[in-house]
Structure formats: structure tokens, C-alpha cells
Amino acid sequence: MNKEGILIVICGPSGVGKGTICKEFLGENRDIKLSVSATTRMPRTGEVDGISYHFLGTGQFEEMVKNGEFIEYARVYDNYYGTPKAEVLKSLKNGEDVLLEIDIQGAMQVKCSYPEAVFVFILPPSLRELRDRIVKRGSETEESLKLRFGSAYEEICKIENFDYFVVNDDVEKAVMQLDCIMMAEKNRVLRNKENILRKFREEI
Amino acid sequence: MNKEGILIVICGPSGVGKGTICKEFLGENRDIKLSVSATTRMPRTGEVDGISYHFLGTGQFEEMVKNGEFIEYARVYDNYYGTPKAEVLKSLKNGEDVLLEIDIQGAMQVKCSYPEAVFVFILPPSLRELRDRIVKRGSETEESLKLRFGSAYEEICKIENFDYFVVNDDVEKAVMQLDCIMMAEKNRVLRNKENILRKFREEI
Known part of the structure; x- marks a missing residue:
């Protein structure tokens, strides 16, 4: 009974x-599309344009910003990152679910539009476990650890802007919870009311 | 991280x-309690007081209504049916989930309180399948079939007051969807915000 796809935004x-x-999550749900972000930063080795990112020139990116062609975007240091609107909305219209993995600031922009x-x-x-995980990755200097870990608590405090939380103590369990959230959302009356009523009305 | 239990109201x-x-659903989720309704009708053979129903006298029931001791109640012909508030709220306070299987009118009362x-x-x-199922049960006269089936469409039109729908074309699938709805609701930020923020604040 679903028509429009669901846009799921994942932050943390x-x-x-x-x-x-x-x-x-995407591996188990091949029908959910991962949105490809656009960026003005240079491609790294192995990154493929249109798959890893849409690599754009700064002028091009700023033109798209001016035309309102991003669902969300941000400038991080010297580079822009953003989610092109057209692609996402087209997938949703076609009934495809779309996943955005973005930062909290970006999520709040999506919430508006x-x-x-x-x-x-x-x-x-x-928090202790989070710190341990960042340290274990080993690629962090004391400086970048501070930068990455320092804002964690402030970010968690923004959780009230979100619909659901998932605790990542076990990846498999976390993915299962995401699966349930998507299934529950597909069963929301709010998303399906018109279709349900039309279907039964046609039978009268 | 959950404290209070979830009250799930099932109608149709x-x-x-x-x-x-x-x-x-209850068989698979032994930690969800089924609320026992109260009624003034006479027990039928095999029905046990406190398990099938709380069997009450009419005076006693009306006294409880007057004292606001029901989450919902209704008079059906000569008998009252209702859900005693104290028991349900106590279970929820204790972190137990509670299921109510009631009619739509009752559900709307629960929604208020x-x-x-x-x-x-x-x-x-x-609707055709619904009619077939009622007929197949065989216990219906033409009169009672009309009574039971006649209001189905009007009832479905009240779906906008509900959070979720589940299509019963396959019991196992329907139960799986209920499981997901419960799990998703347990992961709702709205139900857990205070606990989440307290937990992380304590770590700072």
C-alpha cells in the first residue's frame, strides 16, 4: 500500500x-538506496565520481546552493559537502527508500525541508566506550582525538530532534533495530492513510 | 534504558x-501483559473470574465508573465492559508492556487519558475477504452478519486516529510487524530522552 519511499537520516x-x-543495513536491504553526496574536495585514491561522491567545482557547488538544489549542505574548512535534492526526491517519488548518513547540522536542515x-x-x-573506539582506530593524534571526541556529549544532547535512537553495542543488534524501525514506519497510518481509504472505498 | 512500559492498543x-x-503475539512476547477487562455480564461456561474477565455486579461497575476507575468502558445492550485503570497503570509503572484488545470507541477513550x-x-x-471470513465462521445468521459486517467500512474510516496499521493476510507476518512496531517504539527518543540524557550526563 506504500507509494512514496521513506527517507531515513542516520546521525551520531x-x-x-x-x-x-x-x-x-544497506547490505541486508538492497532496495534502500544510499544517497551519494556532492563535495568540492579532491577525490582520494580509489574514490569514483558518482559512487563515492559527486565531485564538483566550487563555482558549480555554489551555483547549486544558490538555486536551492541541496537538501542540506555545509562548508567544512575549505570544502563544501552536500546532498543533491533532485536525485533523492526522484527516488522517493518512485517508491524507493533512501538513506542519508550525514552530520547533525545537515539532519536539521533535512528536517526543515x-x-x-x-x-x-x-x-x-x-562516552568511555566511544573514546576507546576512537583511540583504538589509532589514526588519531591527541589534537584530532580532542576534536572528534570533544563534541560528542554536545551532539548527544541534540537527540531530542530525532525520532529514534539505536545503541551501537552490537552491530547485528543495531541493524536489526534499524530494520524494525523501517518496517514500523512503513506501517504508519500517517504515511498510508489516503491509499488505505481509497482502496477500501473502491470496494464499496 | 526504558523505564515505563508501553501500552499497546489493538483494534480492528x-x-x-x-x-x-x-x-x-502474546505467545511470542511473554513479557507483554494482556489486560483483563471487567464486565457485568454473566460468566459463560469455562470462563474464570480474574482471567477471562473480572466479573462485577452492575452497582459495583457503576460505582467504579463514577470514581473514574476505568481507562475506557462501554455499555453494550444490557451489559458494561471496561478496562480497570489501576492494574494497567501499575504494570506500566513497573516497566511492563500491556496489551489492550478493545473496540474503536474504547481506543478513543484511551487516547484521551x-x-x-x-x-x-x-x-x-x-472487505470481500472480511465478509468471507465472517461467513466461514458459520455461527452467523443473516441478521448478525449484517450487524458485524455492516459497520466494517465505517470503522476502517476511523483509522486516521491510529498510529499504525497491520494487514492481516498472514498471521505470522502480522505478528512479525507487531513485534517490529513494539521494538521501534522502544527505540523512540520521545519515550527515553530523559534517561538517555541523564545517563550520558552522569559520565561527564
């Missing part, structure tokens, strides 16, 4: 394991 | 198979 503090969860999206916040089991 | 037109679904409940509407695959 740096190091919480969003990437792993999203990868597993597309409030019917489902907003999920990934939580660490504890 | 007569003959849709609510009873079967609820039985299977306990809006944080989860309201689920069970739909038939089609």
Missing part, C-alpha cells in the same frame, strides 16, 4: 560506528 | 482476526 557522534551500521523523513541517532554504549 | 473490525493475532499509548489498527486484505 564521530567514532560511534555509523558507517559500519549503514553498510550492514523534508519533515516526513525518519531521523535516527546512533548512540555509543557510553 | 469484527472478524478481522484480532484475537488470533493477539494470542500469537493515555495519549502515549501505541494504537494499532488491524486491517483485512479486503
Whole structure:
């Protein structure tokens, strides 16, 4: 009975394991599309244009911003990152579900322009565990650790803007909870009322 | 992280198979309590007081109504039926989830007094299928069939007051969807915000 696809927005503090969860979640749900972000930063080795990112020139990106062609975008240091609107809306119209893995600021922009999206916040089991995970990745200097970990608590405090939380103490369990959230959202009356009423009215 | 239990209210037109679904759902989720209704009608053979129903005298029932001791109640012909408030609220306070299988009128009363409940509407695959199911049960006269089936469409039109719908074309699938709805609701930020923020604040 569903017509329009569901936009699911996944956020969480740096190091919480969003990437792993999203990868597993998409692996199990091949019908959910991952939105490809646009950026003005240079491609790194192995990154493919249109798959890893849409690599754009700064002028091109700013033109798109001016034309309102992003659902959300941000400038991080010298580079822009953003989610092109057209692609996402086209998939949703076609009944395809779309996943955005973005930062909290971006999520709040999406909430303004597309409030019917489902907003999920990934939580660490504890702050201590989050810190340990970041340290274990080993690629952090004391400086970048401070930068990445320092804002975690402030970010968690923004959870009230989200619909659901998922604690990442076990990836498999976290993915299962995401599956349930998507299934429950597909069973929301709000998303299906018109279709349901039309279907039964036609039988009268 | 959950403290208070979740009240799940399950409704649907007569003959849709609510009873079967609820039985299977409770069988799989032994930690969800089925609320025992009160009634003034006489016990039928095999019915046990306190398990099938709380069997009350009319005076006693009316006294409880006067004291606001029901979450919902209704008079059907000569008998009262209702859900005693104290028992349900006590279970919820203790963190136990509670299921109410009641009619739509009752559900709307619950919504007034306990809006944080989860309201689920069970739909038939089609009106034709619903009619066939009622007829197949065989216990219906033409008169009672009219009575039971006649209001089905009007009842379905009240679906906008509900949070979720579940189509009963396959009991196992319907129960799985109820499981997901409960799990998703347990992951709602709205139900857990205070606990989440307290937990992380304590770590700072």
C-alpha cells in the first residue's frame, strides 16, 4: 500500500560506528538506496565520481546552493559537502527508500525541508566506550582525538530532534533495530492513510 | 534504558482476526501483559473470574465508573465492559508492556487519558475477504452478519486516529510487524530522552 519511499537520516557522534551500521543495513536491504553526496574536495585514491561522491567545482557547488538544489549542505574548512535534492526526491517519488548518513547540522536542515523523513541517532554504549573506539582506530593524534571526541556529549544532547535512537553495542543488534524501525514506519497510518481509504472505498 | 512500559492498543473490525493475532503475539512476547477487562455480564461456561474477565455486579461497575476507575468502558445492550485503570497503570509503572484488545470507541477513550499509548489498527486484505471470513465462521445468521459486517467500512474510516496499521493476510507476518512496531517504539527518543540524557550526563 506504500507509494512514496521513506527517507531515513542516520546521525551520531564521530567514532560511534555509523558507517559500519549503514553498510550492514544497506547490505541486508538492497532496495534502500544510499544517497551519494556532492563535495568540492579532491577525490582520494580509489574514490569514483558518482559512487563515492559527486565531485564538483566550487563555482558549480555554489551555483547549486544558490538555486536551492541541496537538501542540506555545509562548508567544512575549505570544502563544501552536500546532498543533491533532485536525485533523492526522484527516488522517493518512485517508491524507493533512501538513506542519508550525514552530520547533525545537515539532519536539521533535512528536517526543515523534508519533515516526513525518519531521523535516527546512533548512540555509543557510553562516552568511555566511544573514546576507546576512537583511540583504538589509532589514526588519531591527541589534537584530532580532542576534536572528534570533544563534541560528542554536545551532539548527544541534540537527540531530542530525532525520532529514534539505536545503541551501537552490537552491530547485528543495531541493524536489526534499524530494520524494525523501517518496517514500523512503513506501517504508519500517517504515511498510508489516503491509499488505505481509497482502496477500501473502491470496494464499496 | 526504558523505564515505563508501553501500552499497546489493538483494534480492528469484527472478524478481522484480532484475537488470533493477539494470542500469537502474546505467545511470542511473554513479557507483554494482556489486560483483563471487567464486565457485568454473566460468566459463560469455562470462563474464570480474574482471567477471562473480572466479573462485577452492575452497582459495583457503576460505582467504579463514577470514581473514574476505568481507562475506557462501554455499555453494550444490557451489559458494561471496561478496562480497570489501576492494574494497567501499575504494570506500566513497573516497566511492563500491556496489551489492550478493545473496540474503536474504547481506543478513543484511551487516547484521551493515555495519549502515549501505541494504537494499532488491524486491517483485512479486503472487505470481500472480511465478509468471507465472517461467513466461514458459520455461527452467523443473516441478521448478525449484517450487524458485524455492516459497520466494517465505517470503522476502517476511523483509522486516521491510529498510529499504525497491520494487514492481516498472514498471521505470522502480522505478528512479525507487531513485534517490529513494539521494538521501534522502544527505540523512540520521545519515550527515553530523559534517561538517555541523564545517563550520558552522569559520565561527564
